[in-house]
Amino acid sequence: MNWRAIILFLGVALFGACSADSGNNQPPVVVLNVSSEVQVIVGETLSIEISANDPEGGALTFDYEARPEGAWTLSSAQFLKSATGARFDWAPLASDVTGTDPLRLIFIVRDDAGQVTEKTVNVNIVPGNGVPRFLTNSSVLYDPRIGKPVVVDLRVRDDDSTEVEIVMDEASAPFGASFTQNGPFEGTLTWQPDAEQLKKRVHSINFVADDLQSQVPFKLTVVVRSPTNVNLQPDQIDLSCPGEEIITHSPIGPQRGFNDYEFTATLSQAARSRYDEVYLYWTLGDPYSDSDDPRDGFEGILMEDEGTQFFARIGNQADVIPQGGSVSVSYTICAIDVDSSDSEAVRCVPSTGDYNLYHSFVAYHPDEEAECIDDGGDLVGAGNDDFENATPISTTGFNFFRTCSGNDDYHTLTVRPGERYLVAAVYNQNSDVQVQAFDAAQSSIETEKSTCTGLSGIEAAVPEDGAQTTFFIRVNGGDNHNYAVRALLIDSGSGSECSDAANEPNETAGNATALTDGQTVSAEICTAQDIDIYKIGLTAGQTVTFNNQFQNSQGNLDMTLFAPSQAGEISVSGSGVAFTFSFGNEETLEHQATETGDYYLLVFNNNQSAVPYTLNVSVGAGPSCTDDDQYSTNGNHTQTSAALIPNGEFVEISGKACPGQPDWYRRTEFKSAAVLAELTLDGGDAALSDLTVSVYDISGTLVAEGTVVGSGITLDYTPNPPSSLGDFLYKVESSQYVEYTLAILRE
Missing domain, CATH: 2.60.120.380 (Jelly Rolls)
Incomplete structure (x- = not known):
């Protein structure tokens, strides 16, 4: 047998077959949502979606090029990519206007065998109207629990001007509001609402952008979340509905792909005759947070009135979603009566009585094809899918979770003698989320549920003479339902004495604990309702510094300082003359006295749990020189x-x-x-x-x-x-x- 010939024959056959397969590989099939010739006006956004598939089922990569190179402001373009598509978004400037030769955008798709398909779009860019356009959201949602000023950065775009003057209408602005232009196209509004102003839920402030050719008006609407209606109230478990539903809205489901997220809502006929505007407020952060962390802030979008319903959209968040992951978007839709000052000036959906609740949906990265990605509670260790591995319920804030079909989530809370908690689970109304409570013996107990909102709750309590008890909550439902769980302490009982009992009571200016320079105080916020008030005598010009050290894992302590003239205004919701907040284990408050007399320091816990702390006090001498520069008018010393x-x-x-x-x-x-x-x-x-x-x-x-x-x-x-x-x-x-x-x- 001629083995040499056989081996040679097999080699030729094998290599010939490989060569033939390689030669048969087909290039990717690419489809654009636009024609090969498009026109875009300066000020508009050009959006091009690229869809592709590989005949052999291989992986694809997406890219684009512009011709001629370097002639366009494409650094501002957004190019979102997934395994099967991409989306190009770009808002050209006046300098990008094309002449006889268009901009050529070449979209390039490659497969894993090196085959390439290119699609070219010729873009003709024509001048816009050149008038200023405000880029700022037309409404902000202000939370008075923060105690800090309303601060809004206003920005305009004008494609044929080097500078635009932004002017605030003083007549429309609330007392104390100020506006400073700090750039050619931007300025900052600052306003610290006082107690009377907070009683009015809606404040409208008018602005004008002037480029010396056109004057463009802009109305900023500040909506105040009611100080008495800002969160779950710990001693109220009334789940009744607040009256007639004036806004009809179906919460949106999970979002995938490159499309924007679209919302619709309908007002009742009676509501249309009263309410001027409808806004969508949304956040990627914690909607229940009382911090001023920008990540927890809401963006406000004025919904368009389309006759029978109102419409708004949120831009696709693919650029902030991790590859193969997801984010949760929380939102509320509110009808606004701009001229009213009564309690009905703002009505929102979900409609609530004693609570501020929010809808929430899951937004997936365009690459992610999983039906449901469960939350971290099911991915840590053995997960929280049974009583034994139940996730502890937070007493300092809401923790967020997600249901996936066929998976039960268990949560647990340990209650000591004398303690009483409200345990609440919030979720989208009309969803198929089911909440059931259990006692320590794992026997089901009655769970209250609102008929008009996504809220279920129980009261978990142990008598003073009882034994420490564990309670459980089980949550289940279909795919991609977000929900949040929290326990709020109503009563801590009388079984344990506060570690700073010697300083108690010190809840008013009249019984405030006196402090002196250099003193260190070891104290404790003992119950959900406990506050500590201290007083220290200062002479105008002296600087006082308070340093408070505690464990934030036990609770988030904050401080507010009140002047002698504010002795009758001391409260957790007051802003005083100085305040501080953080999410660490230490806070420092520094203030230079402008009055002579007793100043009052309020220490309180935003999270309603017992927290020991150490307070250090130091007082500096008054100034021996005069700071009279242009920035010292309002005392820029803190x-x-x-x-x-x-x-x-x-x-x-x-x-x-x-x-x-x-x-x-x-x-x-x-x-x-x-x-x-x-x-x-x-x-x-x-x-x-x-x-x-x-x-x-x-x-x-x-x-x-x-x-x-x-x-x-x-x-x-x-x-x-x-x-x-x-x-x-x-x-x-x-x-x-x-x-x-x-x-x-x-x-």
Whole structure:
């Protein structure tokens, strides 16, 4: 037998077969949602969707090129990609207007064998009307629990102007509101509502953008979440409905692909005659949070009136969804009566009586094809799919979960003698989520459920003479239903004595615990209703510093300082003259007295649980010099009174600082845009070694500190706010009187 011939024959056959297969590989099949010739007007957004499949079932990659290169502002374009498609979004500027030659966008799809398909779109860009356009959301939802000012950054776009003047109509603005233009196309509204203003739910503020050719009006609507109706009330378990349903809306289901998320709502005939506007408020954060973390804030969208219903859309969030993952979007839809000040001025869906609830849906990355991705509660260890592995229920805030068909979620709460909790589960109304409670013997107990909202609850209580008891909640339902669970302490009982009983009672200005300079107090917030009030005598000009150390895992303590003239206004919802909040284990509040007399410090717990803490007090001497620069008019000597400074690429500040009176400045920086700051001496008694220059993020966390370089102090850092931009605080402090120049350059 001729083995050589056989081997040669097999080799030729095998290699020939491989070559033939490779040659038969077909290129990807690509389809666009637009024709090969499109026209877009400056100011509009060009959206192109690319769908593709590989005949052999191989993996695909997507890319695009522009011709001619370098002639377009495509750095602002968004190109979202998945395994089977892509979406291109771009809003061209006036400088992108094409002449006789169009912009050629070439979309390129490759398979894993190297085969390529290209599709070209010729884009003709024509000038727009050139008038200013406001880019800011037309409504904000303000939570008075935060106690901080309403701060809204207004931005406009004008494609044929180098600068637009933004003017606030003083007549329409509430008392105390101010507006500062801090860039050619942007400005900042700041307003601290007082107690009377908070009673009115809706405030409208008018603005005008003027480019010297056109004047464009803009109305900003600030909706106040009622101070007495901002969250689940711990001692109210009435699940009755608040009356006639005026808004009809079906919660939207899970979202996939590249499409925007669309919402519709209908007003009753009676409601249409009263309510002026309908808004959609949405967030990717925790809708029940009382923090001012931007990630938990709501964006407001004015819904379009289409005759029979109202319509709005949220842009696809694929750019923030992790590859192969998902996010939860929470929202509410509200009808607004702009001119009313009564309790019915704002009506929202889900419709609630004593509660603020929200709808929620799952948005998947376009690549993700799974029917349902369960939450972390089912993915940690053995999961929470039985009594033994039940997830502990938080007593400091809502924890979020998701149901998938066929999976039960179990949650547990341990209650000590004398304690009483409201355990609540919230979810979309009309969903198939089922909630059942169980006692320690795993026997079912009655669970109350609202008939008009997605809310179920039980009261978990143990008598003073009882034994520690464990309760359980089981939640199940179909795919992709978000829900949240929390336990709110109603009563902690009398079985245990508070560790700072010697200081109690100290819940009013009349029985406040007296403090002195250098004192350290070990104390405790003991129950859900407990607050501690301290007083310290100050002379105008003195600076007082309170440092509070605690374990945030036990509860989130905050502090508010009230002036002598505010002794009758001390409350958890009050803003005082200074306040502080954080999510760490330590808070520091610093304030320079403007009155002589007793100042009152309120310590309270936002999360309604017992928290021990250590409070340190120090008082500095009054100023021995005069800080009379242009920024000291409103006393820019604390974080909360920081002076707003221009937001341009380069700004120079001439300032003065006195010992014990640091200068604070506030301005907006852009994510990943490096900042260089330099302080130089102009006069006074200080040397560079007497000064410190530092920058903090808006929550008060130190970001960077300056160092002495040559004849100045230099500070450089790269901002990393939660979103594309954020406010940062610059602090200049000196142990001697100093006159200085602070230059800030955005590189």
